Amino acid sequence: MSALVTGAAGAIGSAAAFRLARDGHPVAVVDLDRDGADAIADGIRGEGGLAIGIGCDLRDETQIEAAFATAHRELGPLEVLVNNAAVFPSGPFPEVSVEELDTTIAVNQRAYFLCAQQAASAMIESGGGSIVNIASITWHGGWADMAPYVMTKGGIVALTRAVATELGRYEIRVNAIAPGAFPTAAERAQHPDLEAYEAVILESQALKRRGTFEELAAAISFLAGPESTFITGQTLNVDGGWIMA
Numbered sequence: 001m002s003a004l005v006t007g008a009a010g011a012i013g014s015a016a017a018f019r020l021a022r023d024g025h026p027v028a029v030v031d032l033d034r035d036g037a038d039a040i041a042d043g044i045r046g047e048g049g050l051a052i053g054i055g056c057d058l059r060d061e062t063q064i065e066a067a068f069a070t071a072h073r074e075l076g077p078l079e080v081l082v083n084n085a086a087v088f089p090s091g092p093f094p095e096v097s098v099e100e101l102d103t104t105i106a107v108n109q110r111a112y113f114l115c116a117q118q119a120a121s122a123m124i125e126s127g128g129g130s131i132v133n134i135a136s137i138t139w140h141g142g143w144a145d146m147a148p149y150v151m152t153k154g155g156i157v158a159l160t161r162a163v164a165t166e167l168g169r170y171e172i173r174v175n176a177i178a179p180g181a182f183p184t185a186a187e188r189a190q191h192p193d194l195e196a197y198e199a200v201i202l203e204s205q206a207l208k209r210r211g212t213f214e215e216l217a218a219a220i221s222f223l224a225g226p227e228s229t230f231i232t233g234q235t236l237n238v239d240g241g242w243i244m245a
């Protein structure tokens with residue numbers, strides 16, 4: 001049965017898409033970046049998996065509906081949704097524009113809600129499934145200079161619990177993963193003094209090394225798959241022991 005990953009042209013989404021394909025799922029690689037989505041789908045097919053790239057602006061509910069319809073038509077019934085796409089505006093709280101706030105809510109929260117609704121309808125019909133929402137550890141500590149992002153990520157934890165409660169009766173599980181800091185291109189762009197930034201990360205983590213995308217994808221695979229069938233409504237921190245709560 002198939003899996004759909006949003007933001008799957010990006011760093012974490014692409015690792016999740018490859019991993020779910022290796023787990024045996026046909027994968028819908030959904031992203032605003034159509035070329036990027038196609039490239040990831042090509043890569044998955046190149047190693048013997050089944051995947052299609054789907055261009056979709058998750059701010060638009062009609063495009064979300066179309067993406068799920070295409071995935072169903074091409075790949076069959078949906079078993080796994082990974083809600084992963086996000087935007088990362090940063091800046092002092094008083095200076096956040098209404099446009100930045102609205103876009104962050106639309107991509108990081110509203111789209112998670114709408115995609116989960118699409119998945120729920122499909123999974124109720126097919127007899128069950130697993131939804132994995134990608135949150136962030138930033139909501140625990142209230143990180144500075146990224147208030148819209150932190151707000152949406154806290155909302156994702158709440159959404160995960162509410163939807164897990166409602167959908168459990170259909171054998172649909174809903175969990176979240178809160179990643180710590182992973183070494184992305186965005187991180188390199190945002191932190192010119194990468195060495196100093198990495199020193200802060202390693203000081204904060206119990207494990208004194210950077211996490212890999214494969215380690216994150218393994219946790220996504222666990223919550224998506226048959227080894228976690230009695231786990232729902234949970235948020236798993238995958239952060240090298242940064243947050244212990």
Ligand SMILES: NC(=O)c1ccc[n+]([C@@H]2O[C@H](COP(=O)([O-])OP(=O)(O)OC[C@H]3O[C@@H](n4cnc5c(N)ncnc54)[C@H](O)[C@@H]3O)[C@@H](O)[C@H]2O)c1
Nearest residue numbers: 007009010011012031032057058084085086136179181182
């Ligand atoms: N990288 C980290 O260290 C880190 C830490 C904590 C949480 N996370 C979470 O992990 C997830 C993935 O992050 P990433 O680091 O891989 O980011 P990324 O920027 O590499 O990937 C995000 C993807 O989302 C897509 N996207 C953005 N807006 C979209 C829209 N309107 N419609 C469709 N797609 C859209 C982008 O095109 C991109 O491919 C996010 O939810 C993020 O909050 C990441």
